[in-house]
Amino acid sequence: MSKIDSVTVRDSLSVSFTVGAYGVAFGAAAVANGFSVVQSCLLSLLTFSGASQFAVIGVVGAGGSAISGIATASLLGIRNALYGVIMAPRLKVSGLRRVIAAQITIDESTGVALGAEKRNEAAMRHAFWLTGSAVFIFWNLFTVAGALGAQAMGDTRAWGLDSAVPAAFLGLLWPRLEKNSDRALAIVSIIFAIAMTPILPAGLPIIATAFIAITVGLRR
Amino acid sequence: MNTFWFATIGTSVIAFALKFAGHSIPQQWLENPKLQKINALIPIALLSALVAVQTFTSESKVMIDHRLAGLCTAVVALLLKAPFPVVVISAAVTSAVMYNWL
Numbered sequence: 001m002s003k004i005d006s007v008t009v010r011d012s013l014s015v016s017f018t019v020g021a022y023g024v025a026f027g028a029a030a031v032a033n034g035f036s037v038v039q040s041c042l043l044s045l046l047t048f049s050g051a052s053q054f055a056v057i058g059v060v061g062a063g064g065s066a067i068s069g070i071a072t073a074s075l076l077g078i079r080n081a082l083y084g085v086i087m088a089p090r091l092k093v094s095g096l097r098r099v100i101a102a103q104i105t106i107d108e109s110t111g112v113a114l115g116a117e118k119r120n121e122a123a124m125r126h127a128f129w130l131t132g133s134a135v136f137i138f139w140n141l142f143t144v145a146g147a148l149g150a151q152a153m154g155d156t157r158a159w160g161l162d163s164a165v166p167a168a169f170l171g172l173l174w175p176r177l178e179k180n181s182d183r184a185l186a187i188v189s190i191i192f193a194i195a196m197t198p199i200l201p202a203g204l205p206i207i208a209t210a211f212i213a214i215t216v217g218l219r220r
Numbered sequence: 221m222n223t224f225w226f227a228t229i230g231t232s233v234i235a236f237a238l239k240f241a242g243h244s245i246p247q248q249w250l251e252n253p254k255l256q257k258i259n260a261l262i263p264i265a266l267l268s269a270l271v272a273v274q275t276f277t278s279e280s281k282v283m284i285d286h287r288l289a290g291l292c293t294a295v296v297a298l299l300l301k302a303p304f305p306v307v308v309i310s311a312a313v314t315s316a317v318m319y320n321w322l
Contacts, residue, residue: 018304025308039228046232049239051263056231058270063279066226072270073231075262077238082259084242085249102239157319160312163290166274167311170291173267174298176260185261186268193269197277206269213265217258 004126008116012130015108019050020138022168026053027146029165032156033061037147044143048136049106051076051172058165059203068203075210083110090117090124104132185216286322290315 023044030040035057043053052073059069083105090113093101109132116127153159177183189209196205275291276282293314297307 021305022308025305035224035228039224042228043232047235049235051267052231052235055266055270056227058274060223060227062273062277066223066230069227070230070234072266074234074238076266077235078259079263080235081238081242081245082256084239085245085247088243089247098243099240102243103236105239105242157286158316160290160314160316160319163275163287163294163315164308164312166271166287166291167294167308169267169270169274170294171298171304171307173264173271176264176267182261182264185264189265189268190272193272194276194282197273197282198280202280206266206273209265209269210262213261214258217254217261 004130005119005123007119008123008127008130011116012112012127013134015112016131016134016138019108019135020142022050023139023142024146024149025164025168026050026057026139027143027148028150028153028156028159028161029054029146029168030057030143031147031150032161033057033165035060037144037151040147041140041143044140047073047077048103048139049077049080050139051169054165054168054172055206058169059206062202064203064206065201068201068207071207072203075207079107080105083107086110087113087128090121091128101128101132104129104136106132106135108132108135181216185213188212286315286318289318 026044027040030043030053031037035043043056047053047056055076056069056073059072060066084102087101087105087110091101109128112131113124113128117124150156150161156162173186177186189212192209192212193205196208200208271291275287276284278285290311294307294311297310302310
């Protein structure tokens with residue numbers, strides 16, 4: 001492997017540490033929602049996709065079925081497949097390397113890699129591997145810390161953890177709301193989910209909003 | 221196997237399957253513009269619904285409590301372009317204050 005340039009290292013590590021630190025919020029929220037420390041850590045190791053992880057603990061923690069939680073998390077995970085489609089022809093890897101590349105194909109590794117592409121092809125590949133691996137390490141270490149911390153806290157509501165999860169979702173949602181039509185979809189989804197909560201089993205009001213998105217997408 | 225284990229393992233298996241599928245399927249399969257559009261819209265709908273359900277409901281009942289204060293703080297933090305961890309922590313602190321003292 002050729003030498004990694006300092007801009008790539010700086011970009012990759014600053015993103016990785018910031019995002020990884022956020023694993024504290026996940027670990028704590030997972031335990032607050034009834035998941036064990038081991039389950040919380042397994043989600044970070046194996047699922048390794050923030051939005052999907054928060055979704056499954058959110059839905060199951062609110063009393064939804066495992067299927068509802070898995071479905072919501074998986075719908076959010078579809079974008080990782082699209083990132084894979086974008087990255088595969090750029091990385092050109094196979095076998096075990098492809099398995100590892102797939103596991104670390106997330107928002108951050110894809111984003112930093114595509115950002116580095118304008119410098120050169122090597123920088124793009126370095127950025128992908130470095131960002132993906134560093135997020136993986138930080139995210140998992142911080143998850144353990146958050147999960148153990150929350151376990152020691154007792155009543156996690158007294159520490160505000162029940163607000164950390166919706167705030168996290170809002171933080172993930174915010175950058176996607178640039179167009180008015182997207183804001184309208186967000187508002188409709190919020191109203192629909194609240195209105196349906198007393199009527200539908202837990203989890204379903206969330207999954208149902210995906211169909212609103214599909215309907216809107218097909219019409220436009 | 222209880223709900224939490226089933227959810228943990230099921231989510232993990234599908235998450236990896238999706239990632240690996242992306243690296244393995246022919247590129248032109250996903251080039252349909254409508255599919256791209258829908259893929260951009262689904263996270264907006266789901267994340268909005270998750271914000272709503274996590275803030276305004278508890279055990280299938282609609283309710284307004286300390287979590288709304290946390291969410292409002294998060295909105296202010298985002299409007300001020302605060303970094304991610306600041307958004308989450310400021311929301312948690314506000315919510316904790318409301319929960320403990322009100």
